[in-house]
């Protein structure tokens with residue numbers, strides 16, 4: 425009986441996903457590639473063949489199906505956690521449209537981001553202002569547009585809320601141990617437990633309504649225990665807030681979940697997080713602010729070699745047979761100039777501490793050289809700092825050859841600059857989501873989750889397609905499944 429319920433429930437969610445993606449396929453002219461589990465390099469080579477002329481600008485191939493698969497994964501492992509996508513990570517309209525359709529909320533940090541989300545027809549209840557440093561105009565905007573959920577971590581923040589958005593529902597952000605995360609935020613955000621306690625008193629005196637606790641363990645988190653410790657700390661603040669008479673409603677577990685292959689996988693983080701939530705916050709509405717989880721793997725970047733130099737270097741002095749000083753051994757290096765660089769998509773090397781992997785992408789019927797050389801990849805601008813990879817071993821490329829970079833959807837275009845006039849990309853949308861395959865995978869994974877939790881049963885939960893989340897728990901659909 426329960427298996428039947430699971431199946432019908434899963435089908436219902438997947439049917440909704442299917443409707444959303446079918447709509448987006450039309451809107452973005454996405455090419456269906458449903459035979460593939462994930463996007464293949466051979467598919468990308470074929471897609472690139474669609475350009476009549478070799479594209480001057482870099483090309484992003486965006487797999488909208490990959491984002492749906494990420495949502496399916498999220499529902500399996502964090503069934504009662506509602507994602508509020510961190511718009512800052514990648515504001516591509518297809519991504520926003522898709523997450524809107526699948527009932528996601530949005531974490532916004534500015535008027536611009538908030539307006540973009542409102543313009544997509546998302547209701548104000550589905551927006552969270554998660555940046556604790558809230559400028560006054562943003563608070564005024566939030567007040568005018570009915571955005572109530574805001575985050576604060578200091579007294580000045582509470583004072584501003586009191587004056588400029590007195591009806592706001594405040595979530596207190598606490599500090600975390602982010603030492604295992606690639607991008608750390610605790611130097612800048614989050615109240616210590618002691619400060620959080622005193623903020624509760626300040627809020628009480630100002631009649632500011634505190635409804636929750638939040639944290640962010642840092643982006644690219646490498647330690648599941650950081651989440652567990654933060655959930656425990658949030659529980660301490662939660663209980664203190666209740667003792668002051670606040671009606672606590674929301675735990676916000678922030679972002680930090682991996683979006684592509686990482687040292688610690690999503691399930692390795694999600695399983696202990698889910699357990700901690702069940703232990704410390706049973707029955708509570710839990711939200712999160714994932715960014716890269718949804719966007720990273722959906723984008724593949726294809727760059728073109730626009731210039732090439734072969735550098736011959738000899739830095740040493742040797743002595744020849746006649747005893748004269750001469751040049752020492754000569755080293756050769758191939759230097760390639762690509763049409764995207766660190767001022768554009770590859771700003772992620774600096775701001776996101778990203779590691780990128782260049783992969784040669786042969787044109788159809790092109791046979792690439794097999795000999796490898798020491799190679800350096802530069803971006804297109806006039807700055808020597810504009811270097812994507814230095815001194816790596818790579819096959820020899822020629823002008824016009826393509827170099828592919830997978831997992832380029834997080835913190836790339838979002839922070840790009842127009843420096844030197846290079847600020848344009850071609851976008852090709854594809855869809856690898858196959859509802860039939862996902863249905864089978866889902867059932868298989870329900871069994872897998874059951875094994876991990878060791879309880880012989882798993883909880884599968886999701887949101888109605890029109891989740892206007894006044895109360896997320898009410899909106900949630902819950903089905904217990906037995907393995």
Ligand SMILES: Cc1ncc(COP(=O)(O)O)c(C=O)c1O
Nearest residue numbers: 510643644679680713714715716
């Ligand atoms: C407040 C806030 N929430 C969420 C995120 C998203 O983090 P991630 O992409 O690691 O999930 C960030 C990232 O900067 C952030 O600052």
